[in-house]
Amino acid sequence: MTEFGVNFFPVVDPATKSATDYYDETLRLIELAESLGFTQAQTVEHYFTAYGGYSPDPVTLLTAAAARTSRIRLATGAVVPAFTHPVKLAGKLAMLDHLSHGRLDVGFGRAFLPTEFAAFGVPMDESRARFTEGVEACRRLWTTEDLVWEGRFHRFGPVTLLPRPFQQPHPPVYIASATSAESCAAAGTAGHHLQVVPSVTSVEQLASMLDAYRDAWDAAGHDPAARRIQIKFTCYVSRNREEALQQGDFYERNYIEHMAAAVAPLATEKSADYPGYEKFLEKAKNYEFAASLAADKVLAGDPDGVIDQIHAVRRKFGDDLSFSLQFNPGGLSFARAATAMELFAAEVMPAFP
Numbered sequence: 001m002t003e004f005g006v007n008f009f010p011v012v013d014p015a016t017k018s019a020t021d022y023y024d025e026t027l028r029l030i031e032l033a034e035s036l037g038f039t040q041a042q043t044v045e046h047y048f049t050a051y052g053g054y055s056p057d058p059v060t061l062l063t064a065a066a067a068r069t070s071r072i073r074l075a076t077g078a079v080v081p082a083f084t085h086p087v088k089l090a091g092k093l094a095m096l097d098h099l100s101h102g103r104l105d106v107g108f109g110r111a112f113l114p115t116e117f118a119a120f121g122v123p124m125d126e127s128r129a130r131f132t133e134g135v136e137a138c139r140r141l142w143t144t145e146d147l148v149w150e151g152r153f154h155r156f157g158p159v160t161l162l163p164r165p166f167q168q169p170h171p172p173v174y175i176a177s178a179t180s181a182e183s184c185a186a187a188g189t190a191g192h193h194l195q196v197v198p199s200v201t202s203v204e205q206l207a208s209m210l211d212a213y214r215d216a217w218d219a220a221g222h223d224p225a226a227r228r229i230q231i232k233f234t235c236y237v238s239r240n241r242e243e244a245l246q247q248g249d250f251y252e253r254n255y256i257e258h259m260a261a262a263v264a265p266l267a268t269e270k271s272a273d274y275p276g277y278e279k280f281l282e283k284a285k286n287y288e289f290a291a292s293l294a295a296d297k298v299l300a301g302d303p304d305g306v307i308d309q310i311h312a313v314r315r316k317f318g319d320d321l322s323f324s325l326q327f328n329p330g331g332l333s334f335a336r337a338a339t340a341m342e343l344f345a346a347e348v349m350p351a352f353p
Contacts (some may be wrong), residue, residue, distance in 0.1 A: 002310075002352035003322040005040030006033045006341070007077055007232055008061075009329075010054035011255045016331035022054050023061065025334040029327070030065045032338055034072040036345035040105065041065060042075035042324060045083075047116050051262035059092045066100035074100050077195060077232070077324065078109030078176040081134020082127055083120045086154055087161070089134070090141035094165045102166040107195050108135045109176035110183075114265040129153075132186075135173070142170035174230065179205065181212040188216030193228035195324075199297045203316055210317055228322060231313065235325040236300040237340050237348065247332070248300035249289040254330040260284035299325070303347035310352065 008026050030041045043061050046052025055061060062074040074096070081089060097104040110131045111117065117124045133151045140147055141161045148157035165171055175187035176195040187194055194213050198206055210229065217227050234252065238244040263284070292298050296309050296316070314321060325344070328337035 002314075003039045004344075004349055004352075005042065005073075005075070005230075005322065005324045006030065006038050007324040007326050008041070008043040008055070009052055009326055010043075011051055011258050011330055012054055013050040013258070013331070019054050023064075025328065025337075026061065027064055027068055028334065029337060029341065030072065031068050032341060034069045036341060037349065038072065038341075038345070039322075040073040040075050040324065041069075042077035042105075042107065044077055045080050045109070045111075046113070047119065049113075049115070049258065049262045051113075051258040059096050062104075063096055063099055066096065066103065069103075070101075071103075073103045073105055075105035075174070075324075076107045078107035078174070080109055080111045080116075080131075081138065082111060082122050082130040083116070084134075086134050086137035086141060086149075087156060087159065090138040090161055091163075093138070093171065094142060094161060094163050097166040097171050098163055100166075102171075104165075104167070104171040105174060105193075106138075106171045107174035107176050108138075109195075112178070112266075113262055115262070126153075135175075135192075139170060139173065172228070174228070177209060179209075181205075181209045184209045184213035185216040188213040188218075188222075189220045191217070191220065191222045193230070195230045195232065197232045198313075198317075199233075199292070203295065207317060214318075227320065229318070229320055230322045230324050231317065232324045233297075233299045233326070234329050235306070235327055235340065235344065236298075237303060237306050237344050239302055239343065241302040241305060244300050244302065245289075245293070247336070248293065248298055251329040251332060252289050252292065252298055253287070256284050256287045303343060306344070306348050307351045310348070 010022055012022055033041055043055050043058045044052050045055060045058050047056050058076045058079060065074055093106055110127045114124060130153055133153055137149055137151060137154060142165050145160045146158040149155060172193055174193040174195045177183040178197060179201050184194060196206060218224060236244045236248040293300055296312050299306050299309050327340045
């Protein structure tokens with residue numbers, strides 16, 4: 001069975017939609033998603049700009065969602081260990097695991113925006129090492145009593161975290177990877193699940209990332225049936241195909257414009273931990289919606305067209321994928337997002353039993 005979830009990446013200008021309205025609408029959409037049979041809801045961690053800045057703490061939003069739902073899983077997509085002490089991060093996540101009665105999936109990410117690293121006083125060249133240490137420190141805090149941690153960036157202990165996670169030995173761990181096959185392989189070796197975004201990489205590169213992940217998972221002796229690979233898309237679906245494409249063209253350009261502004265410092269602030277990221281700005285400037293649609297980097301069209309795209313994605317990247325879909329990009333109205341979700345649940349999801 002193919003699983004479909006919803007994700008919330010707030011590429012929203014405050015002049016277009018207030019934070020209050022965005023949060024209210026997001027929570028209503030998560031409630032709707034649960035009623036329609038979507039299996040997971042997730043949100044990101046970003047700061048300062050219209051490129052994700054409405055979600056500086058995904059745990060807070062997911063806690064509100066936990067209080068309004070009872071079945072849908074709730075995921076960070078992702079939290080950034082480099083920006084939070086592991087004792088604080090592990091404790092917040094364990095608490096949410098209890099408040100949701102064991103419905104938490106924890107996605108960890110490295111972050112990549114220079115303004116965020118500068119604000120936290122964290123060198124970008126330390127991001128990979130801080131990420132690796134932070135993920136392992138959280139895992140150990142969840143599972144070890146009287147933990148003594150002697151890391152490169154943090155030292156503490158002996159401590160025993162309270163609360164211990166609701167799920168044992170800990171919530172499922174996902175690693176968010178944008179372009180790195182090395183990160184995917186490390187996730188597979190560790191037995192962690194994977195989150196990927198096809199819009200920021202080529203088909204060939206993403207296929208190699210997933211091959212590296214699956215090979216490392218299998219080589220480490222993990223159960224192939226337990227492996228989870230989540231792929232994320234924005235999704236514009238309407239009975240009127242042209243209407244869906246017009247929405248997609250408008251809101252994808254909005255996304256690209258805000259992303260370009262947020263990543264602009266990468267053009268001059270290169271880091272060994274982020275090879276090639278300085279090209280993001282060039283890619284953003286050369287963006288074409290039609291090319292993105294043709295490459296199945298965005299899902300858009302009538303239900304039959306979107307079904308065809310999902311089949312194409314599975315042929316390219318494997319039939320062991322789950323899908324996390326954004327239906328409310330930019331300032332799209334609640335009514336249009338809800339209608340698209342209802343149509344997707346009624347006519348697209350049944351094609352993937």
